[in-house]
Amino acid sequence: MRIRTGFGYDVHQLKEGLPFWLGGIQIPHTHGALGHSDADVLIHVICDALLGAANLRDIGFHFPDTDPQYKGIDSKRLLHEVVRLLQERGYQIGNIDSTVCLQLPKVNPHIPEMRRVLAEVMRVDEDDISIKATTTEKLGFVGRKEGVAAYATVLITKA
Template identity: 60%
Template sequence: MAKIRIGQGIDFHQLTEGRAFWLGGVAVPHHKGALGHSDADVLLHAICDAMLGALGLGDIGVHFPDTDNAYKNIDSKILLERCAALIAGKGYQVVNVDSTLCLQAPKIKPYVPQMQEVIARILHITTADVSIKATTTEKLGFVGREEGVVALASVLLEQQD
């Protein structure tokens, strides 16, 4: 019987004018984008943290610190690829991803299939194994004021033979 591990991840980024808004590896048209050392893709960062956490490998900041210029403006798809390689090196593979984006705007439903494709391709799973949901905060808090965005992710890993 294969060994399974579950991990959870969360990421927050401030929204600001003049930045591209990357979510799930897809550029989403919006007048604001997430501020960060990398491309600030909260969804991919939360998935990375969930994968790393499932195996007790720390978090994204341990492996890709924002104090290292090698990661300045890096495409978060590369970070997800590297996290997938790290867990593969430990003998594990992602079974599925369940995630939630918390943002007031923009509506992301039209972009979800493309995000699922990007994530599934990188993790070598099917799009049916990548769940992406979204919710607003009903205009409450920093998310409701469109000052920031939050992503949560849970990942199931299975040990490979």
């Protein structure tokens, strides 16, 4: 069995009046993430980590922000395509460990639903997805509520 790991990191600016998508669900908040797609930072880091683990470059390579077909796209569709690319090459997802850095809104109450939605999109067990949330103790752009950051590591296997 072949085992590979991948890492993803992403940030998005927060803007008043935009919908806030995180982990495939819309979370009520006054500010949302700015981006070419729906700007779901958690899905983006999971995509990057999976693509990196399989040595398939990154999310921007596969879904460039210069391509109008991805304008406003639901990031769950991007994740579904990334999983398809991995499966084509014989890889299976072992597990995902992720962290979202955000002052507000509080993420913890939404984690069970995010895990459910992401597991459904990727066709894995919810137990294979870890989502953690933290603040930056009011430091930096996250602490000033100007943006959101996320990190993910993944393990994939190939028989």
